[in-house]
Amino acid sequence: MVPLAVLKELAAGAFESQAAYLRHYEIGDLIEVRAPSQPKPEDAFTRRLDEGERQAIRLALERGLPLLVEEQAGRVVARELGLKISGxxxxxxxxxxxxxxxxxxxxxxxxxxxxxxxxxxxxxxxxxxxxxxxx
Known part of the structure; x- marks a missing residue:
């Protein structure tokens, strides 16, 4: 499960579209693009993160899922919010x-x-x- 903002970040620059990114890596059947149901305004925890990280954290919190995150700032915020994380x-x-x-x-x-x-x-x-x- 991936927020649209993350998919856009992954595809930016190297691919003409998000669909082209999914086709190139043959992962269209593995990825479900979702948006958090309740977009929340930035708060003290998420202000320093980009939109993709904010959406991924909100989605993980809403669904009670672990979070795959690489960037240190995102990992720190996810831990502070009680999420289980991995890279x-x-x-x-x-x-x-x-x-x-x-x-x-x-x-x-x-x-x-x-x-x-x-x-x-x-x-x-x-x-x-x-x-x-x-x-």
Whole structure:
């Protein structure tokens, strides 16, 4: 479940539309685009976040869902609001533990994420160690 503002952020620049982004990554059947039912004005918690993060947090709160969030400011606000959070590296580890990914595949994914600047060295090392411990 993804708010429209997040999908727009993901597709901006590299794709002609949000639909083109979904087609390119072949994830149209995996993504449900939703808006929070009650848009709320900015408050002290969310003022420092962009619109995509605000919508994602509101949607997670409304639906009682965990939140996949990468940016530190969004993670801090989500924790302050009591949301359970994860990032992409945490999902890679979760996939190993659930036997969805082999450890070697997960480690290669981590290398790709680090190379792309999606995770830092500390996250890379911590998740790599956790993958080794999981096997």
């Amino acid at each position: 992409i590296a945490g999902q890679v580890l979760r996939s190993v533990r659930a036997n969805v990914l082999l450890p070697a595949e997960a480690k290669e994914t981590l290398v790709q994420l680090k190379t792309a600047g999606r995770i830092n060295r500390q996250v890379f090392e911590a998740v790599r160690r956790a993958i080794n411990d999981a096997v």
